[in-house]
Amino acid sequence: MSFALGPRASSAGYRLAAFDQIGSTNAEAMLRAREGERGPMWFVTSEQTAGRGRRLRPWIAPRGNLASSILEVLTVTPAVAATLGFAAGLALESALAKLCVEAALRSPGSDNLKFSLKWPNDVLAGRQKLAGILLEAEAVTGGLAVVVGIGTNVVAAPTDTPTPATSLRSLGIDVGAEELFAALSDGWAEFRAIWDGGRGFREIRRLWLERAAGLGQAVAIKSGDEAIEGTFDTIDEQGCMIVRTASGELVPITAGDVYFGSAASAGAT
Template sequence: MTFSLGARAISAGYRLAAFDHTGSTNAEAISRARDGERGPMWFVTSEQTAGRGRRNRSWIAPRGNLASSVLEAIDVSPAVAATLGFAAGLALEAALQRVSVEASLRSAGSDSMRFSLKWPNDVLAGRQKLAGILLEAEAAPDGRLAVVVGIGTNVVAAPEGTPTPATSLAALGVNIGAEELFTTLSDAWAEYRGVWDDGRGFGEIRRLWLERATGLGQAVAVRTGGSTVEGTFDTIDEAGFMIIKTSAGKRVSISAGDVYFGSAASAGAA
């Protein structure tokens, strides 16, 4: 198979640049943006050799995994643009649900996988990381932001030794290709990008995201900088920040950090 956009993505005006392999789809998208490309445009490969996740962690996609980035030029502030990551999580979760159901039907199975969203940017299967999302943005000469949303999904293989244990669709028994997943993802992105509506629809995105959130109401520890905040994961606010309720009843707003839930919370706080 080759990579192709879904019908909904094509109707919404998206274009596609597919690579046999590349260093980083995010880097490719940013380079094109600096050369004047404004999208909306997808950059995709099934083999990424020099990708990055949050905090400059390596995100390598061996042959058969999906590395994808979408470039959008948006007339919003950086703070509003950051909330687009929640729409990306919803789009990926929806795409994974759809392909897992289809794979189950093809194999005459009756069960499909369930996926959840971990703040701020991961998609989990159970307690294992299946995918990660990375947003990058630069100011364009016309005053808009060139926003790149990178989405990396473990289709055939998962890295070892990661802070959160990782898994792949293949290990979960979901036998699909990166190309099939991408087509479904491109349509789901067009759907949730429309709901987000340049930030005007973040209230609805927030509601849908919280319905799928991992660890809501559970013990959590967030390591940010040199400190750790512990308490209960209460909600996310209108800016997408995690709100933690401490044992003293204080509500603390967290903009970024490494998150540990449940029994892992004490380990994260150590």
């Protein structure tokens, strides 16, 4: 089976560049943008050898996992473009939920799995990380080149992540990277249309909060040597996490490693 766009993505005018192996789909997408590609275009592989996540952490996709990046050139500010990451999380969660229902027909019980969205850029299965999202942007002729990378553990998961990781195979979900990508591309077309250049972020925010991991729970955010503890209250209109401290202060968080529940105290140390 080879990579192909889903029917909704195809009819919406998305294009696809698929690779047997590549260093980084995000790097390839941004290189194409610098060379004049304006998208919307997907870059996808089932084996990525030099990918990266947030804070320059490596994100390697062994053969059978899914590394995918969507490139669009937009006329929005970087702050507005950053909110596209929430649409990406919704697109992947929607694709996974759809595939779980289909997988249940082949393997009863797999439809009981629940996925959630961990601020700012993870998709969880239970308490384990299943996917990560990395958004990068660069000014080019005609606007802002925005690349949203989505890496999903299909057949294998890393062992050295801050949040314990898992894979679809470990969860008993029998799907391939190609099948997942088709569903993801359709999910992206749906939620990208809702986002609508940032004008629909209020709805994206509402949908994201319905699926948010740790909402209302104890949380610690660590950034460098600093740590903030409190309760995960909401996300604001810019996509910042809002933490309610013990004193009742509402603190907006723009970046950091997030720890929930019993892991919050450990993460803050």
